Amino acid sequence: MTKLKDIKVIAFDADDTLWENETFFREAERQFAKLIHVYAPEEEVYRMLYDVELANMPVYGYGIKGFILSLIETAHLLSGYKITARETNELLELAKDMLNKPVVLLDGVEDVLKQLQGHYKLIVATKGDLLDQERKLKTSGLLKYFHHIEVMSDKNTAAYQSLIGHLDVEPAEVLMVGNSLKSDVLPVLDCGGWSVHIPFHTTWHHELVTDEVVSDRFFELTSISELPALVL
Known part of the structure; x- marks a missing residue:
């Protein structure tokens, strides 16, 4: 069985995971x-x-x-x-x-990407307006850390399965990091992948999940700065 140390790809949500939104x-x-x-x-x-x-x-x-x-x-x-x-x-x-809002990186984001680059294939898996997300990625200065950018119309199980297939890896070799249980955690677990939830102080009503997530492939951190200790 694939263990966390065998992860090959770490995918990051963008809004409220990499920067404020x-x-x-x-x-x-x-x-x-x-x-x-x-x-x-x-x-x-x-x-x-x-x-x-x-x-x-x-x-x-x-x-x-x-x-x-x-x-x-x-x-x-x-x-x-x-x-x-x-x-x-x-x-x-x-x-x-x-x-036209400025892109405000969340604390520790770039330092974490620097630590992980070279150890894993890093990608962005986000949703939203394509033009706006491309603008924010370019303005953020973070593009150099990512192997692939995926802007999805929705983040559901089928969308993640398609992304994983495109990356040519097994689901259990993918770790998704994000602030939404609904969009970044549950569908990835359904695919057989791993998920890290890093709550943001503000959550859109549509993204709220009331049920507790129970899985040995799920982790919850208080800050992205804790991620290297989990995967390195």
Whole structure:
């Protein structure tokens, strides 16, 4: 049976694993609630937005562009289609601001990649808008550490199976590192791989998992800086 020491590939989630991301979405939601406060109270805005995002996910996928389209739709629904062109433009400007946010690496990320490079094939396995993720990877200065970049439309078992097949390795030779139990842990375990969960202080509702993860191929760390001690 393959042991952890036989891992050949370490895959990293990007948003909220390598750099900060979810914080910007929560900030945008608060700005959105203020913008349309005359149409609905804050609590109702968040509830409606979440419902609209879930309904739109199969069409728009993940990322800022889909998020902003959901904001515009939510604003129309809550305002009874009275939202003005000026207010719509403010939402578009909010999107541009999010797309131009600086890439803020989480503590210890580059040092860990330096330690692991040469010992493992390092890849990025993330989801979201392709253009935005490419921008963040380029701006981050981390591209030099990675053998392969995979931007997935969704991170489910089938998507990981396809990725593992492309890498020409066995599932048990892959370790996935990420902040989401739903996207980075459970589907990889289903494939027969290994997973490391590093919680981020903010988690999107859609990524929440209430059930406890029980597996001898699962590890939970408090910081990415603890990863080298686990795999080296």
